[in-house]
Amino acid sequence: MHAPVPDPRDRLIVALDLSSVGAAESLVSRLGDTVNFYKIGYELGFAGGLGFARELIADGRKVFIDFKLHDIGNTVARGVASLAALGASFATVHAYPQTMRAAMEGKGASPLRILAVTVLTSYDEGDLNEAGYAASVAETVARRVAQARAIGIDGIVCAPTDAASVRAALGPRGAIVTPGVRPDGSDAGDQKRIATPFAAIRAGADHLVVGRPIVASPDPAAAARAVLAEIARALS
Numbered sequence: 001m002h003a004p005v006p007d008p009r010d011r012l013i014v015a016l017d018l019s020s021v022g023a024a025e026s027l028v029s030r031l032g033d034t035v036n037f038y039k040i041g042y043e044l045g046f047a048g049g050l051g052f053a054r055e056l057i058a059d060g061r062k063v064f065i066d067f068k069l070h071d072i073g074n075t076v077a078r079g080v081a082s083l084a085a086l087g088a089s090f091a092t093v094h095a096y097p098q099t100m101r102a103a104m105e106g107k108g109a110s111p112l113r114i115l116a117v118t119v120l121t122s123y124d125e126g127d128l129n130e131a132g133y134a135a136s137v138a139e140t141v142a143r144r145v146a147q148a149r150a151i152g153i154d155g156i157v158c159a160p161t162d163a164a165s166v167r168a169a170l171g172p173r174g175a176i177v178t179p180g181v182r183p184d185g186s187d188a189g190d191q192k193r194i195a196t197p198f199a200a201i202r203a204g205a206d207h208l209v210v211g212r213p214i215v216a217s218p219d220p221a222a223a224a225r226a227v228l229a230e231i232a233r234a235l236s
């Protein structure tokens, strides 16, 4: 018996970092069947994007709600319960133990998967130090992954450059989701810990989050197909 051929489309999550539902509708329509998994964060989420998330879900698309929750446990648990009722596939919280526990409790028996954000991909050691952390990026990621694993988290968001060490620390259970993905030659923007789609998958990422390299491309569908081709090559 053969293992099922992995569909690279399940691996690519396009970040709908756009200022209006109209702009998001137009991008989703341009991407057509090329992309099936979308992330909605602050920009679109605070501009009517949760209603659009419902439409995408009703249309059979997968939706990742990325509000990176971090609040008192009761508030996180109840917020996550609302995201579970929306039908989201993934939601993010910051990887603080109290927050992770509350989110796992709040999702109940729903299929929503809670992803814990370790150290943002726009952070390097200097940024962590400036925020008051003495430990290095690698030490902070390792500590947060160990805590996430003990809590039984559904997945981790980390830089592609951390994916291999995160998989070793996380064990086989749990998804690894990496933003900070930049095809060769594309602008890093504010991202500091980056890798190509090929390198991210080879390092053990299960899903790649890609925003500007696709969303800001003059031909988003061609840019998405190029990322998918790299994913397929890395999986072969």
Ligand SMILES: O=C(O)c1cc(=O)[nH]c(=O)n1[C@@H]1O[C@H](COP(=O)(O)O)[C@@H](O)[C@H]1O
Pocket: 015, 017, 041, 066, 068, 092, 117, 119, 120, 121, 122, 157, 158, 159, 179, 180, 181, 189, 191, 209, 210, 211, 212, 213
């Ligand atoms: O949780 C995230 O998705 C996230 C975590 C992180 O550490 N870094 C990061 O860039 N992201 C998100 O991933 C997306 C990356 O977008 P681009 O840099 O445009 O590809 C943005 O929507 C970010 O909010």
